[in-house]
Structure formats: C-alpha cells, structure tokens
Amino acid sequence: KNEVEQSPQNLTAQEGEFITINCSYSVGISALHWLQQHPGGGIVSLFMLSSGKKKHGRLIATINIQEKHSSLHITASHPRDSAVYICAVRTGNQFYFGTGTSLTVIP
C-alpha cells in the first residue's frame, strides 16, 4: 500500500495548456512538498505546503488537509516544464514519495 498516490503517471500537453497533477495521501503530515526532477538531474523543491495555496510564477500548489489531497497546476505550460513532478509528504523526520508524474510539453 502506498502512502502517497499521484495521478496521472504520464501526461503530454501542448505548449500553452493548463496542467493539473494530483496527489492523495493516507498518513498524517506536517508538510507536503512538490518536487521537480529533470531527466538525469537532481531534485528541486518547488513548494512546501502545510495549508492553503501557494503561487510562484506560472506554478500554483494547493492543499486540502481534511481531504488529504494536493494539486499542482501549471498555467501556460512551456516545453521547459517537461520533467517528472513528485509529491512528497513529511511525517516527523521522514518523507514518503509518490511515484511521480512524467510531464512532456510539446511545442
């Protein structure tokens, strides 16, 4: 049983489209991170959320603690957004990770 479930696993979009990636979790958390990993690259933390909503440029992340659900939105998607997006939840000193959503944005 996975503590963190992400959907979709794979996503292909045309440049300019609005994209949503979903994350559901089953454990009590202190925070949720959205991570980005480019092919062959390291991991960058895009957002840390414990409640509500955060926005950074074209990226928006929301979390609903009661429903144990978070979404990552990308507005006006661009080919450079092509990457794997990983949802990670923090419980105490440990992270649990989703399996990631592989996003490809076609010009």
Next chain:
Amino acid sequence: KAGVTQTPRYLIKTRGQQVTLSCSPISGHRSVSWYQQTPGQGLQFLFEYFSETQRNKGNFPGRFSGRQFSNSRSEMNVSTLELGDSALYLCASSMDRHTEAFFGQGTRLTVV
C-alpha cells in the same frame, strides 16, 4: 546562500566494494536525511540525522549506515556493494522537522 552539496556527483564501484557519500547541508541546518532513488522502487527513505544523532531509519539492510558530524555534514556508507545498490542517492537538509527541506543534486552510484 549555498545549497545542499553532495559529493561525488558520479561514482562507479565494483560489487563487493564499499562506498562513502557525503552531504553538506545548508549553513544552519541541523537535520539531514538520505534517500535512495531507483527506477523500480522510486524514492525511499534511508535515514535521518539531527545534531549528530540518528532519529529515524528506513527499511534497508545493515550494509547501509550513516553518521553526522558536529558541523552537520553527513556521510552515508554502503558496504559489500550489490548490483541492486545502483541508484541516485539524495540528501535533504532542513533546520528542523517543521521547516522546509532542500535537496541536493544527488550522487549517482553505479555498481558493476
């Protein structure tokens, strides 16, 4: 400010050897945690250190060990390497469990 630094970035070892990986956290961060990323298993938690003490350990064999020094730098060691240990090893640092964690670029270990 400098980010989380992992060294080396790439490493090739032979089965049976041992390896030590290093993670230098962001200045002021006292919590360092380690993760293994493989194509089959995704990201999995290895262990977490805070102020030189291991606070939590994932479900990995005893061949995987770690430590943290007084300057918060952390090392992880894998002994008697197996082919299945080939992975990206990531560390993350934070001030404590309630603050944002920052990830290093990772060390890509290949066991041949």
